Amino acid sequence: MKLPYVSIIIPVYNAEKTIGLSLDSLRNQTYPYLELIFINDASQDESLKMLKDFRASFDGNKEVIIVLANHDVNRGVACARNTGLDLATGKYIYYVDADDQLDHHAIELLVTKAEKEDFDILGFNWYLKFSNNERKMIQATFQDNQDAIRLMLNGNLRWNLWIFFAKRKLYEDHNIRFIPGKNMGEDLMVSVKLFHYAKKVGQISDAFYHYGQSNQESLTKVYAEKHIQEVSGNLEEVENFLKANNNMVDLENLLAFLKLNIKLPMLISSQKKQYIRWLNLFPEVNKYAMENKAQSLRIRFLQFMATKKQFWFVKLHYYVIIRVVYGIIYH
Numbered sequence: 641m642k643l644p645y646v647s648i649i650i651p652v653y654n655a656e657k658t659i660g661l662s663l664d665s666l667r668n669q670t671y672p673y674l675e676l677i678f679i680n681d682a683s684q685d686e687s688l689k690m691l692k693d694f695r696a697s698f699d700g701n702k703e704v705i706i707v708l709a710n711h712d713v714n715r716g717v718a719c720a721r722n723t724g725l726d727l728a729t730g731k732y733i734y735y736v737d738a739d740d741q742l743d744h745h746a747i748e749l750l751v752t753k754a755e756k757e758d759f760d761i762l763g764f765n766w767y768l769k770f771s772n773n774e775r776k777m778i779q780a781t782f783q784d785n786q787d788a789i790r791l792m793l794n795g796n797l798r799w800n801l802w803i804f805f806a807k808r809k810l811y812e813d814h815n816i817r818f819i820p821g822k823n824m825g826e827d828l829m830v831s832v833k834l835f836h837y838a839k840k841v842g843q844i845s846d847a848f849y850h851y852g853q854s855n856q857e858s859l860t861k862v863y864a865e866k867h868i869q870e871v872s873g874n875l876e877e878v879e880n881f882l883k884a885n886n887n888m889v890d891l892e893n894l895l896a897f898l899k900l901n902i903k904l905p906m907l908i909s910s911q912k913k914q915y916i917r918w919l920n921l922f923p924e925v926n927k928y929a930m931e932n933k934a935q936s937l938r939i940r941f942l943q944f945m946a947t948k949k950q951f952w953f954v955k956l957h958y959y960v961i962i963r964v965v966y967g968i969i970y971h
Contacts, residue, residue, distance in 0.1 A: 648734045649734070656683075656685050670747075672703040680708065733805075762805040762844075789882075795935055822873040
């Protein structure tokens with residue numbers, strides 16, 4: 641039986657310092673039938689040269705297909721991924737970021753499992769990688785596609801596309817694409833749509849993906865106004881899509897929990913102005929701060945204290961969790 645091709649989409653922008661390890665992890669995949677689609681999003685460093693050298697290293701390899709697309713101007717990750725999807729021909733779609741790594745046997749195990757049981761989407765676990773060590777992160781278990789969506793909305797299941805292996809047919813049959821220019825929250829929007837249309841979904845307990853965090857500061861996100869507009873655009877698309885296509889009885893509550901989860905990074909900060917932004921972004925959901933029982937009591941209480949403007953507690957939480965726990969224990 642002829643094994644299917646897997647299209648791996650890798651957006652690249654000024655990644656010369658990190659992409660080497662990522663390229664090595666792709667070069668050493670044990671699965672032979674790969675279509676590696678690199679989108680150079682107008683890089684101004686040596687990224688393009690490194691990609692060309694990588695492609696040249698596969699000369700004579702009749703199994704691995706290397707596609708190198710170039711954007712004349714920087715369009716952002718959403719457009720880069722759309723370019724990759726338009727070029728993809730494989731049976732399955734997967735994504736790798738240019739600063740992360742994938743275990744060498746990952747694609748082989750995913751294809752074997754997906755082909756054997758005809759999964760539309762297959763999820764798995766991952767590693768949070770620091771400078772000197774890493775922490776295995778376990779995904780919540782879902783029973784079906786609706787359960788997965790529910791877990792994403794209440795914050796128990798990460799929606800990053802690099803922890804989901806999906807059939808390209810889902811994208812093409814339902815015209816699923818990223819919103820150009822909306823480069824934050826784009827994984828959420830696409831993941832929700834993919835799971836909505838999937839017939840059969842499953843999980844593997846293995847952890848394959850190594851998500852890089854160079855230091856404790858990279859665990860925090862300082863939302864600029866541009867970022868807020870981008871994530872709000874993707875969130876609006878999710879909300880409209882689910883209201884039009886999903887009949888979950890508690891959808892309103894779940895959407896409120898999602899909004900709280902989306903803006904949570906503003907509280908993982910030492911800056912008071914971020915706390916004020918948290919209060920003013922989706923203010924209608926602040927009253928749900930203690931309601932989402934799927935979240936830890938620590939996070940619920942953090943949000944509750946923020947609603948009461950007890951910012952001393954929010955700052956203390958930041959220093960204990962980010963500076964001590966992640967900065968020292970996991971560094």
